[in-house]
């Protein structure tokens with residue numbers, strides 16, 4: 195059995211509590227508050243304490259899927275990415291780069307968001323990129 | 330936030346307005362409770378009697394959408410009594426005469442008439458806030474999610490400057506952000522008008538700097554915000570939409586209309602961790618990693634950039650940045666990042682406020698931006714000695730009523746918000762058994778007087794209808810809401826409160842008016 199305790203930051207609200215995910219053989223079994231967290235100093239709320247319950251939930255999406263005759267069918271990463279790239283390219287070439295808009299997230303990491311907006315701006319040459327800050 | 334969480338504990342007075350803080354940010358609200366036990370006066374302004382409102386020294390239960398009138402009224406009282414900070418106004422601000430003219434029109438009697446708040450409560454709040462040594466304002470979406478959201482925020486800034494309650498420890502105007510990385514998403518330029526670090530696209534030097542670093546041609550024209558994008562889809566301007574970690578078909582206002590837009594798209598790409606009502610419309614769905622599989626950073630509400638570390642390998646087999654990178658590369662714009670840190674370093678090199686940060690420095694306790702150099706300790710509170718723009722600008726703001734008000738057909742005010750167990754559209758929290766157990770179905774809060782008049786029993790299923798849609802909900806009969814007002818939480822996709830809400834937008838920020846609309850209630854057929 196391999197046990198690890200991983201220091202990280204809560205994914206829910208922006209208090210930004212630090213927490214320790216308790217990992218046993220690649221299964222997150224519980225969550226503990228981190229005393230070193232500047233904003234929580236050893237506390238978590240009910241959402242934080244139970245955060246591990248959704249991470250490995252059976253409903254998680256694990257493989258890409260593609261719409262075929264009105265339903266989504268599982269495909270490989272290469273098939274999904276090739277199709278997405280060719281469709282986005284088709285729209286860009288047919289209707290112009292301003293025909294595709296982008297909605298990011300206030301839940302992803304800074305690094306993911308940085309790459310997302312860079313992709314939108316650099317590949318499409320416009321600024322139709324936003325996220326749910328106002329929600 | 331202009332100031333940090335911990336500082337709130339040492340404030341002498343806290344005005345919490347439009348923030349259901351014990352529910353939405355429980356650990357942040359601890360600071361408010363500690364401030365109270367340290368002797369601070371706690372004032373809560375909220376149309377609902379929330380938990381924090383019932384714990385406050387003073388609960389101002391103003392009518393929905395009357396925030397500007399309330400704040401102008403408080404400033405009127407402060408100014409007339411000479412409780413304002415003349416030295417601060419003279420040294421650090423401009424345009425005060427215009428403000429003085431507007432607040433002149435909000436004497437206590439008129440303010441009380443508009444807001445429904447008794448005059449003696451207005452006087453008490455004005456005195457506590459202005460005459461305490463250090464007073465902090467906390468607010469959140471109860472202030473911004475209005476068609477007058479910008480006005481509301483500017484009014485709070487006016488109030489803090491009038492009293493000199495900003496730019497010192499334990500003061501300031503502090504939006505407590507609802508979503509873990511809303512601060513970061515804005516910091517990273519996921520907005521239609523700014524590049525990372527709030528570098529405006531309209532400033533040629535900014536655009537040139539990024540164009541050169543990214544080796545790409547960039548546009549100086551601001552793009553459309555998310556709710557405007559829906560209009561543009563329906564107008565046929567946008568044919569494709571790329572959605573990364575968002576769920577518009579629950580979270581946007583007027584969901585029925587959003588569904589029409591999703592159907593109109595030629596191509597919809599959705600990347601998420603769970604299937605959502607939005608991914609049901611997608612042509613391609615890509616599985617995403619959760620926080621527990623990601624290596625990177627979040628920026629908290631106090632501008633603190635903190636590390637996120639992977640506990641388990643990516644469930645979909647790829648990190649989210651890898652997926653985006655592979656898509657970009659396939660479209661002829663190759664990206665070659667090797668890890669989260671690699672991306673962070675590129676961002677920091679182009680973003681002065683983050684320039685002094687590195688993963689090595691963030692590892693222990695994170696750092697609050699601005700942190701421009703490698704030896705800079707980070708910034709606990711903003712606007713010390715000077716505002717970012719130089720002098721603080723007073724904005725004269727008059728009261729405008731909400732975009733939609735109750736009438737004969739839709740006689741109730743509806744306001745929406747959060748429950749303590751759930752988060753946003755519930756895709757994560759409703760899958761946590763412990764949390765789901767607490768609040769399994771959507772409930773509408775209704776005052777006992779109204780319930781009696783409509784013969785609605787507690788626990789009965791009823792229908793709520795607005796001009797835009799209908800949902801079903803269980804009646805929760807409670808005095809938390811006043812007669813004539815109902816409250817519905819927003820977490821339930823199957824009965825989404827946003828089928829009812831109004832897409833009226835604030836003219837500047839384009840924030841929808843989630844917090845006020847008119848509905849009718851009826852017993853379920």
Ligand code: SF4
Nearest residue numbers: 204207211239242356
């Ligand atoms: S533990 Fe609770 S208060 Fe802390 S960040 Fe998470 S959701 Fe917010």
